[in-house]
Amino acid sequence: MNNPDNNQFISQRLHSLDALRGFDMFWILGADELLHKIAEQSQSPFWQGLAHQFKHVKWDGFRIYDLIFPLFLFLAGVSTPFSIGRSLEQGKSKAELVKKVVQRGLTLVILGIIYNEGLELKPIAEIRFSSVLGRIGIAYMLANIIYLYTKERAQIIWFASLLIGYWLILKFTSAPGFPMGDLSEPGNFASYVDRSILPGRLSRGIHDTVGFFNNIPAISTALAGILTGIFLKKQQYNGLEKVKWMVYAGIASLIIAQIWNLDFPINKNMWSSSFVMQTTGLSLLLLALFYYIMDVKGYQKWAFFFQVIGMNSILIYLSGHFIDWDYTNNALFTWLFQIFGESYSVCLSVVCVILIKWVFLRFLYDKKVFLRV
Numbered sequence: 121m122n123n124p125d126n127n128q129f130i131s132q133r134l135h136s137l138d139a140l141r142g143f144d145m146f147w148i149l150g151a152d153e154l155l156h157k158i159a160e161q162s163q164s165p166f167w168q169g170l171a172h173q174f175k176h177v178k179w180d181g182f183r184i185y186d187l188i189f190p191l192f193l194f195l196a197g198v199s200t201p202f203s204i205g206r207s208l209e210q211g212k213s214k215a216e217l218v219k220k221v222v223q224r225g226l227t228l229v230i231l232g233i234i235y236n237e238g239l240e241l242k243p244i245a246e247i248r249f250s251s252v253l254g255r256i257g258i259a260y261m262l263a264n265i266i267y268l269y270t271k272e273r274a275q276i277i278w279f280a281s282l283l284i285g286y287w288l289i290l291k292f293t294s295a296p297g298f299p300m301g302d303l304s305e306p307g308n309f310a311s312y313v314d315r316s317i318l319p320g321r322l323s324r325g326i327h328d329t330v331g332f333f334n335n336i337p338a339i340s341t342a343l344a345g346i347l348t349g350i351f352l353k354k355q356q357y358n359g360l361e362k363v364k365w366m367v368y369a370g371i372a373s374l375i376i377a378q379i380w381n382l383d384f385p386i387n388k389n390m391w392s393s394s395f396v397m398q399t400t401g402l403s404l405l406l407l408a409l410f411y412y413i414m415d416v417k418g419y420q421k422w423a424f425f426f427q428v429i430g431m432n433s434i435l436i437y438l439s440g441h442f443i444d445w446d447y448t449n450n451a452l453f454t455w456l457f458q459i460f461g462e463s464y465s466v467c468l469s470v471v472c473v474i475l476i477k478w479v480f481l482r483f484l485y486d487k488k489v490f491l492r493v
Contacts, residue, residue: 134352136410137198139423142430143410144191147174149429149436150474152185157467179305180385182398189252189388190341190399191406192433196260197345198407200267201353214268221264228257231434235441247320250328253434258335263342272350279343283393286337287384290392303385310334310390327389334391341391344400348407359416366408373401428478428485435491436481449473 152174159171173184207217232251266278290309291301298307305311305327314322314331322328352362377386377397386394414420429436439445453472457465484490 134198134202134411134415135420135423135427136407136414137195137202138430139414139420139426140407140410140430141192141195141433142423142426142428144188144195145429145433145436146426147185147188149477150470154467154470154474157470161463161466177388179389180303180387182386182388182395186388186395187399187402189255190338190396191403193256193259193338193341194345194348194400194403195407196256197263197342197347198349198352200264200346201349204264204267205349205353208268217268218265221261221268225257225261228260229254231438232257235438238441244319245321248323248328249318249320250314250323250330250332252330253437255330255335255338259338259342262335262339263346266339266343267346272347275343275347275350279340279347282336282340282343283396286334287380287393290390291384303387303390305389308390329389337391337393337396340393340396341400344396344403348404352411359411363408363412363416366404366411370401370404370408373397373404377401425478428481432481432484432490435484436477439477439480445473445476448476452476 155167155171155174159167175183176185177183204217204221208214229251232253232255233247233249235253236248236251266275270278290303293309294300294302295307295309295312295315298304302308305324310331310333311327313333314328315326318328318332322331348366351357351365354362357365374397377394380394380397384392384394386392386398388395410423414423449469449472453469456472457469460468
């Protein structure tokens with residue numbers, strides 16, 4: 121935790137970047153649960169259909185909820201040219217920056233294990249080492265090393281090569297006893313590698329939803345963000361032109377994803393190459409929208425709610441394992457739930473938890489306290 125000068129810290133970032141990150145985190149802050157509660161109470165086909173989009177697909181396929189994680193990783197990449205790139209411009213050596221990047225990556229891996237297991241001491245066989253934060257750490261670390269030691273054209277080659285290479289590996293291999301190219305949960309090569317080399321337990325026994333081998337294409341997700349950040353820093357394009365090119369690139373990525381899906385299904389759990397293109401396309405379109413509204417047109421006040429969340433996104437993600445938000449909610453608002461009755465209080469309770477978390481983040485924001493890994 122540190123106390124940077126808030127105005128200087130924010131001015132060095134895209135306004136849209138923190139707002140979109142906050143919008144992304146808003147859904148796992150409690151907004152997803154609110155949708156499910158509304159659907160449950162109303163029994164409305166509209167709300168049930170919308171809530172259905174906020175459940176992860178078990179294997180092949182895609183729902184909006186599957187975008188949250190890769191969007192966060194993409195945005196971490198977008199910030200790289202504005203943070204690491206600025207450090208290079210200020211004369212810091214690549215070796216010094218690599219050390220900093222590796223420290224950040226390993227810290228996220230450790231935080232991910234703590235998120236899975238808390239601070240309880242367990243036998244290695246019972247520990248889950250893979251995690252969402254671990255994937256962000258590994259992909260961020262390796263993508264940033266590529267950024268530091270290669271030019272933009274080479275980064276594009278890395279992006280494509282990792283996706284194509286991963287696709288070919290899974291296409292021409294499989295777990296023992298399965299036909300070549302088997303992409304089922306027990307039969308795909310990535311899950312087999314994880315079962316063979318990862319210590320501890322996997323989230324699904326035979327497969328981990330954020331395993332080790334499929335960090336390969338996740339690096340491309342981070343690289344897509346880095347390439348976008350490089351483009352946004354270019355002076356030869358005005359803001360509107362940048363928006364247009366992000367929209368074009370987003371649409372092209374979605375088209376490639378649908379074509380690739382015919383041979384390599386869109387699959388979050390394998391982090392398939394088509395999944396990377398699908399989520400990169402959607403991430404580009406969302407960033408283009410936020411960038412246009414906030415950085416081109418200058419409408420920024422409306423997004424303050426999301427910016428507060430985005431500035432401490434990792435902290436609020438970790439907080440659920442260390443802070444009993446429901447206890448605080450019941451202590452403060454039981455009287456309110458009693459007034460509104462059971463049918464309304466189910467949804468109202470979720471709204472109150474979201475507001476409590478936001479007020480907590482706003483307090484830290486005002487005090488200029490940010491968890492920066």
